[in-house]
Amino acid sequence: MNTSPDHPQASTSPSTASEEQSTAPLHRRIIPSQQILAGEKEIWIQHGDAVYRLCETKSGKLILQK
Template sequence: MDGEPVIGPLDGGQTLVATAKRTVREVASSELLCGENELFIRHGDELYRLKLTRNGKLILQK
């Protein structure tokens, strides 16, 4: 997202970033994980697992 104008910070460490078509909300992974190494995300009827690895990478699994 380099070079895109930042609209402004939100509560909870989130930022709004303007793109050519829409404004996209940016959220720090630490805000999602809340100190844990994984969380589950429900999307429709599916459940996904977001995991933080020992190397600091994120993995999204179905």
């Protein structure tokens, strides 16, 4: 096997998804609630076969209900 800088040595053990996630840099996609609600006090979100209700309370908190 060629181990020159152009051809690095392959790892002898395959990496698992959890190993890759733990070493990958953390990237969070942040979406403002105003963008999601778009002026409404509640919206309905379909996730797979389930439908969830996301609503903003009078005090400005968000509640997600199934």
